[in-house]
Amino acid sequence: MSEFVGGYPPQYTMPGHVGTFDGDQHRHLKPSSILKYQQEVGELHLSGGNMSYAQLYDNGLVFVLSRTSCKIYRPLTLEERFSLTTWHRENKGAQFIRCYRFTDAKGETAVESVTTFAMIDPHTHRVLRPKVFFEKYDIHMQPLESVGASDPGKLILPDGLPQVGVRTVRYSDTDYNGHLNNTVYADLLTDFIPGSMDGRVLTGYQISFLKEALEGEEIAIHAGADESGENAFLFRGVTQRGICFEGRCTVEESK
Structure with missing residues (x-):
């Protein structure tokens, strides 16, 4: 260590x-x-x-x-x-x-x-x-130690992304907070990507966690191609209480 x-x-x-x-x-x-x-x-x-x-x-x-x-x-x-x-x-x-x-x-x-x-x-x-x-606490920042991934800024999504499905939050999705665990959101991108992941490999993603989703709630998943990037897709998840997450992912064709 x-x-x-x-x-x-x-x-x-x-x-x-x-x-x-x-x-x-x-x-x-x-x-x-x-x-x-x-x-x-x-x-x-x-x-x-x-x-x-x-x-x-x-x-x-x-x-x-x-x-x-x-x-x-x-x-x-x-x-x-x-x-x-x-x-x-x-x-x-x-x-x-x-x-x-x-x-x-x-x-x-x-x-x-x-x-x-x-x-x-x-x-x-x-x-x-x-x-x-x-x-x-004795915390040491390392501002010069960066990585190739971009800082996750605010996502700008267009109005009118079509709804592509619904995901119900189940007991097994939740954690000790009683909310849909943050890690699950990443799989929602690949689960609901337009055209499926067949023949594709994920190359990156960005997620904004905006509001907790609770057991029993339905998340309406909206998704569509990102016109500003090739092989890029945008996502928005909405419950009755508002937007719970927004995301973007990029893929490439399988070799």
């Missing part, structure tokens, strides 16, 4: 492999599994500095994922071993930015991601400034 600087490791690396439960029909690591591994390595990183979810919660701090973007240089495949490294890059306003890099057994980069988080008080739900976190 990475050496500690102060009381907190500036980077954290964990080993992993693509299990049979992680692969899609093409034996590629599913986008939801990418997010699951990122969630795990981030929690391990924080726990290494005595900042587990429970410890942060007791101190009135909770991280809430707001946006994520991912660039897939090549898909990790079934039974392939990888290393996943994460670090806090910097904060911008109320956003806390974390980066991730998956490397293969040869040390070559396969996947890179950027996520932005908001920090909230779990009791008042008030958004906290990152300064509160940096002052309380």
